[in-house]
Amino acid sequence: MRRQKKFLPYLYLFLLTLPFIGLLLFFIDPASKFTVFDANFSPLIFLIFLLFVSSFNLLTFVFAHTRRGFLGGAFITGLLLLRYFGQANPYQVAVLIIITFLIEFLYSRRTR
DSSP: OOOOOOOHHHHHHHHHHHHHHHHHHHHHHHTEEEETEEEOOHHHHHHHHHHHHHHHHHHHHHTTOOHHHHHHHHHHHHHHHHHHTHHHHHHHHHHHHHHHHHHHHHHHOOOO
Protein backbone atom coordinates (compact mmCIF):
# COMPACT_ATOMS: atom_id res chain seq x y z
CA MET A 1 0.00 0.00 0.00
CA ARG A 2 1.41 3.39 -1.02
CA ARG A 3 1.69 6.20 1.43
CA GLN A 4 -0.15 9.31 0.42
CA LYS A 5 2.03 12.41 0.22
CA LYS A 6 1.06 15.42 2.25
CA PHE A 7 0.81 18.60 0.18
CA LEU A 8 -0.43 21.02 2.83
CA PRO A 9 3.09 22.32 3.64
CA TYR A 10 3.29 23.61 0.06
CA LEU A 11 0.28 25.82 0.76
CA TYR A 12 1.98 27.13 3.91
CA LEU A 13 5.16 27.86 1.93
CA PHE A 14 3.10 29.69 -0.69
CA LEU A 15 1.51 31.85 2.00
CA LEU A 16 4.96 32.44 3.49
CA THR A 17 6.39 33.76 0.20
CA LEU A 18 3.57 36.25 -0.43
CA PRO A 19 4.72 38.84 2.16
CA PHE A 20 8.25 38.75 0.74
CA ILE A 21 6.93 39.42 -2.76
CA GLY A 22 4.82 42.29 -1.42
CA LEU A 23 7.77 43.77 0.47
CA LEU A 24 9.97 43.49 -2.60
CA LEU A 25 7.36 45.14 -4.82
CA PHE A 26 6.41 48.01 -2.53
CA PHE A 27 9.52 48.93 -0.57
CA ILE A 28 12.54 48.32 -2.80
CA ASP A 29 13.51 50.67 -5.59
CA PRO A 30 13.88 48.83 -8.93
CA ALA A 31 16.94 50.88 -9.80
CA SER A 32 18.80 49.83 -6.66
CA LYS A 33 21.36 47.05 -6.62
CA PHE A 34 22.04 44.39 -4.02
CA THR A 35 25.68 43.68 -3.30
CA VAL A 36 26.53 40.14 -2.26
CA PHE A 37 30.21 39.11 -2.14
CA ASP A 38 31.30 41.97 -4.43
CA ALA A 39 28.65 41.12 -7.03
CA ASN A 40 25.76 43.44 -7.83
CA PHE A 41 22.30 41.95 -8.34
CA SER A 42 19.11 43.58 -9.51
CA PRO A 43 15.97 43.19 -7.37
CA LEU A 44 14.33 41.76 -10.50
CA ILE A 45 16.31 38.53 -10.06
CA PHE A 46 14.97 38.08 -6.53
CA LEU A 47 11.43 38.93 -7.67
CA ILE A 48 11.52 36.35 -10.46
CA PHE A 49 12.93 33.74 -8.07
CA LEU A 50 10.24 34.48 -5.47
CA LEU A 51 7.52 34.35 -8.13
CA PHE A 52 8.81 30.96 -9.27
CA VAL A 53 8.93 29.59 -5.72
CA SER A 54 5.48 30.98 -4.96
CA SER A 55 3.85 29.61 -8.11
CA PHE A 56 5.64 26.27 -7.65
CA ASN A 57 4.28 25.90 -4.13
CA LEU A 58 0.75 26.94 -5.08
CA LEU A 59 0.55 24.73 -8.17
CA THR A 60 2.07 21.77 -6.33
CA PHE A 61 -0.69 22.09 -3.77
CA VAL A 62 -3.40 22.52 -6.43
CA PHE A 63 -2.22 19.68 -8.70
CA ALA A 64 -1.09 17.44 -5.81
CA HIS A 65 2.03 16.56 -7.75
CA THR A 66 5.49 18.10 -7.42
CA ARG A 67 6.46 17.65 -11.09
CA ARG A 68 3.33 19.39 -12.33
CA GLY A 69 3.89 22.20 -9.86
CA PHE A 70 7.45 22.63 -11.11
CA LEU A 71 6.35 22.67 -14.74
CA GLY A 72 3.55 25.12 -13.98
CA GLY A 73 5.91 27.39 -12.05
CA ALA A 74 8.46 27.24 -14.86
CA PHE A 75 5.71 28.05 -17.38
CA ILE A 76 4.49 31.06 -15.39
CA THR A 77 8.04 32.30 -14.85
CA GLY A 78 8.86 31.86 -18.54
CA LEU A 79 5.71 33.71 -19.51
CA LEU A 80 6.56 36.59 -17.17
CA LEU A 81 10.10 36.75 -18.55
CA LEU A 82 8.75 36.86 -22.10
CA ARG A 83 6.42 39.69 -21.10
CA TYR A 84 9.27 41.56 -19.39
CA PHE A 85 11.45 41.44 -22.50
CA GLY A 86 8.51 42.33 -24.77
CA GLN A 87 8.58 39.04 -26.65
CA ALA A 88 5.25 37.54 -25.60
CA ASN A 89 3.56 37.16 -28.94
CA PRO A 90 1.06 34.30 -29.37
CA TYR A 91 3.49 32.06 -31.24
CA GLN A 92 6.10 32.10 -28.49
CA VAL A 93 3.45 31.53 -25.84
CA ALA A 94 2.13 28.59 -27.87
CA VAL A 95 5.65 27.16 -28.11
CA LEU A 96 6.04 27.52 -24.34
CA ILE A 97 2.72 25.72 -23.78
CA ILE A 98 3.69 22.93 -26.19
CA ILE A 99 7.07 22.46 -24.49
CA THR A 100 5.41 22.31 -21.07
CA PHE A 101 2.83 19.73 -22.18
CA LEU A 102 5.48 17.71 -24.02
CA ILE A 103 7.67 17.50 -20.91
CA GLU A 104 4.65 16.53 -18.80
CA PHE A 105 3.65 13.87 -21.32
CA LEU A 106 7.16 12.43 -21.60
CA TYR A 107 7.68 12.19 -17.83
CA SER A 108 4.21 10.88 -17.10
CA ARG A 109 4.51 7.84 -19.38
CA ARG A 110 5.15 4.68 -17.48
CA THR A 111 7.26 1.89 -18.86
CA ARG A 112 5.94 -1.59 -18.27
